[in-house]
Amino acid sequence: MALCVVLALIVANRVEIPSIDDGKIEVGARLAAMVGAVIALASLVTAATSTLASWRRNKRESTIDAWAAWSESTADARKMITLHLGRKQVSAQQAAALLQKGMALTDQSGQPLTADTRLELKHSVTLVLNGLERLANGVAVGVYDLGTLARLGGTTIVRSHERFDPYIDILRRTEVKELRQERAYVALDGLARELRRRRDVDTERLNHLK
Structure with missing residues (x-):
């Protein structure tokens, strides 16, 4: 995901896009920032989802182990x-x-x-x-x-x-x-x-x- 952000910024900064209302902020830069933010957010959501899934799996495994320990003891x-x-x-x-x-x-x-x-x-x-x-x-x-x-x-x-x-x-x-x-x-x-x-x-x- 980090590599995608870097590539998006490089491509956006190499493409000449006319400015809006003769301002100095280029559309390409704005687009690159937006793309970077979206990709970063997607990466964060993916990481959070993976962490949550792992936590739930560990929680179930801990429950199984605890029940087995009680049953045996x-x-x-x-x-x-x-x-x-x-x-x-x-x-x-x-x-x-x-x-x-x-x-x-x-x-x-x-x-x-x-x-x-x-x-x-x-x-x-x-x-x-x-x-x-x-x-x-x-x-x-x-x-x-x-x-x-x-x-x-x-x-x-x-x-x-x-x-x-x-x-x-x-x-x-x-x-x-x-x-x-x-x-x-x-x-x-x-x-x-x-x-x-x-x-x-x-x-x-x-x-x-x-």
Whole structure:
């Protein structure tokens, strides 16, 4: 593009064009300036378009990598949660027992779980939710692409939010001041709302798991 500008200026300055109203500013010079400006603008637009396309591509790739990392790092935790608490939404009693030490936690069949299992389950739930909160914050600040994330794991994210909603609720409202986190997982709340509006989410599957 820079070479085109130089050639345009050379050609324009070599061509003798009569002046306008006997002025000293030649039409050729004006034309050369206009051509140069147009070419420079076109070059700028091309560069901006290329940069934007590259940024979007990198954003999608970052989203894919982040989702893959969350899926891999929480696989064992999610399996353990399902094994003991089932696939449906945790109950209010289970949520309270997960949060507060000393409360009896029962599995999906109503059988009591050991203190060690309860602690491991609490860590597993925290791992899953913290990872989703980081993804949600990434979307909120523009680091991750919402559309890509919706296609990759929209249903899983919405389902996880619904599944642990009683735990999130009690975490925000518990009377135990040392445990209370009033702003816990607010970014995940927002992401789940956005995903529910999209067609990428399998609503039928979500309803089946309730």
